[in-house]
Amino acid sequence: MSLDTAVIRELAERLETCELQARDTLKITLDHPEMDWDDAYAVQDEILRRKLSRGARVAGLKAGLTSFAKMRQMGIETPIFGFLADTFLVPDGGQCRHADLIHPKVEPEIVFVTKAPLKGPGCSIAEVLAATDFVLAGIEVIDSRYRDFKFDLKSVVADNCSSSRFVVGGIMRDPRDLDLRTTGAVMEKNGRIVSLGAGAAVLGHPANAVAMLANHLGRRGAGIPAGTLILTGGLTEAVAVEPGDHVALHMQGMGCTSLTFV
Ligand code: 0L1
């Protein structure tokens, strides 16, 4: 770590205040170019600590930048990881207040819910599938706190990987009954198709994102508890939304989930 505790706290307060007040800011590495990966995750942990101290609960975990296309674009080889607070959850078919967000975008994701703990290092896709209770469809709303989504990787990790809202729904499926690599996703905005993808877009198999999350947490002395909901990352590029937009995701074999921006 290269930043001291006071700076970590100040950066967490700055980013979380932007989140809560729907204001943007410049990427934090402009002020702290020496920031390392441990610092970035420490800022994210401090944002979580602030939320928990106000009574929020952890609703799940997420992997971000998991599609090969996005990783190539960002020049990275491993995804980034964040948390989902219960305050981020939008009910299936429910409404999301656009004015509470800065410049939201939506992305279609395959969601895992575990029934047994997972711990790295060495966690494999097979272990993830054996520990999975069910999978279902999810739409993540990302909303970088950085002006015009302009950031570097450490800044975005500190900003809890742009997490802001999510909705899950459809039909809970046993992953043993599906080929998640060829599972297709169709996302519509106001009835028009805006993105198309398949599960293999996420690291070859979306269970790989969960295994990499377990391995990431294992390096930090933690793991994925049983009963954890995990967003495995966008199957396609994220799509910008405006007030009034209705977004629906149809996931092959898993039904549909949707939300409306008001
Ligand atoms: O969930 C994601 O893949 C987003 C990760 C952060 C990068 C972004 O805001 O596009």
Ligand code: MG
């Ligand atoms: Mg995502």
